[in-house]
Amino acid sequence: MGDVAMSVPVLRAFTQQYPNVKITVLTRAFFAPLFRDLKNVNVFSADVKGEHKGLFGLYKLSRELQKENCDAIADLHNVLRTKVLKPLIGARKVSSIDKGRKPKKQLVKGEIFEQLKSTIQRYTDVFKTLGFPLDLSAPKFPMPAALNPNISRIIGTLNKKRIGIAPFAAHDGKKYPLELMEQLIKKLSKDYQVLLFGGGKNEIIILNDFESEADGIINLAGKLSFSEELDVISNLDVMLSMDSGNAHLAAMLGVKVVTIWGVTHPFAGFAPFNQPVDYALVADRIKYPKIPTSIYGNKYPEAYKDAAGSVSVETVVDKIKSILN
Structure with a gap:
């Protein structure tokens, strides 16, 4: 959940700086409320424990996603499931997160002790590669919600x-x-x-x-x-x-x-x-x-x-x- 939540400030900045671009977020249905206040963003729910489970399920998911006519894929997860899914969707441009495994391994081993690139920065790098550089220096946030x-x-x-x-x-x-x-x-x-x-x-x-x-x-x-x-x-x-x-x-x-x-x-x-x-x-x-x-x-x-x-x-x-x- 933390990884998904960290994508929200990045996507909010994206919608503000590129208001004419539509984003489809592929994630679990439970996480949909995280994106509720973002303009031009819709959530496509993946049922990875049900109808989208396994290789056949991913193929079915890819066929459903093809209907979204995505021009580019920003893979902010870069795991086995997304590696299988990306070529099946068939978007012209694809960019995947570099998780920085080598420096993180060095950090854990005690070979270095310094600030590594943040996950937020790694997310923005994905969009920059796709041609959408982002400025997160002055973030804007939603107003506090009305309590029911x-x-x-x-x-x-x-x-x-x-x-x-x-x-x-x-x-x-x-x-x-x-x-x-x-x-x-x-x-x-x-x-x-x-x-x-x-x-x-x-x-x-x-x-x-x-x-x-x-x-x-x-x-x-x-x-x-x-x-x-x-x-x-x-x-x-x-x-x-x-x-x-x-x-x-x-x-x-x-x-x-x-x-x-x-x-x-x-x-x-x-x-x-x-x-x-x-x-x-x-x-x-x-x-x-x-x-x-x-x-x-x-x-x-x-x-x-x-x-x-x-x-x-x-x-x-x-x-x-x-x-x-």
């Missing part, structure tokens, strides 16, 4: 600034220790409304426990549609997230995003869009010198599991308060 009665009923109308917190990530090495997260949420709830984001039964149970700790803490997990969650996020004053998809959802909507990093590092190019460098709170590399242990956080020494915990609760609270004040 269902959302208003859940979060109320407190006259406080709103902080969204997404405590979870795909891999344990990217998560802030739960006992520290609990302390953090309680501290912030004294001055702000805290809205918790997550999904899945286990996460909902944990977030319900957090919610019960104090007034002003509201667990949204399992209560809203994805589109409604995006509406809430657009109304946040700041989002606190791990190195995960929620950071990119907030960033694409122009929300200020503070991220906590464990065994991964912003140098790999996955920092949320348009955020100051100091909004990324990274683990202590003196204590954990092998960071980043992997690009996606799925590989790390056991002793590094709680590396994110080397960022103190006070550091996170001070950063958020400095932004809100």
Whole structure:
């Protein structure tokens, strides 16, 4: 989801700078709400677990896409499925993302430690190759969404600034220790409304426990549609997230995003869009010198599991308060 969300600021810039060009986004149906405010953009849903599964399914998908009469293909994913699909569609121009695997491998091995090209930059390179250079230096974002009665009923109308917190990530090495997260949420709830984001039964149970700790803490997990969650996020004053998809959802909507990093590092190019460098709170590399242990956080020494915990609760609270004040 993070990769898809990072494409939104790029496509928004594209629609503003090339308003006469139509874009068809091929993605899973679940992600369609991400593109809802983009002009001249329509979403073509791929059912990769159903009718578009396997080689026969990709062939069927290609026949359907041929009806779109695409002049060019911008492959922002560049995986086996898209490599099979691209020649079947038959567009005149094709450009695919260079994921920078070699420098990322060097970063993980400790051979280099420097900022690599961001995913956003890699996306813009794809369009530049197709003849559409993009300027993302002054991005424009949509206005905060109007909140429907269902959302208003859940979060109320407190006259406080709103902080969204997404405590979870795909891999344990990217998560802030739960006992520290609990302390953090309680501290912030004294001055702000805290809205918790997550999904899945286990996460909902944990977030319900957090919610019960104090007034002003509201667990949204399992209560809203994805589109409604995006509406809430657009109304946040700041989002606190791990190195995960929620950071990119907030960033694409122009929300200020503070991220906590464990065994991964912003140098790999996955920092949320348009955020100051100091909004990324990274683990202590003196204590954990092998960071980043992997690009996606799925590989790390056991002793590094709680590396994110080397960022103190006070550091996170001070950063958020400095932004809100």
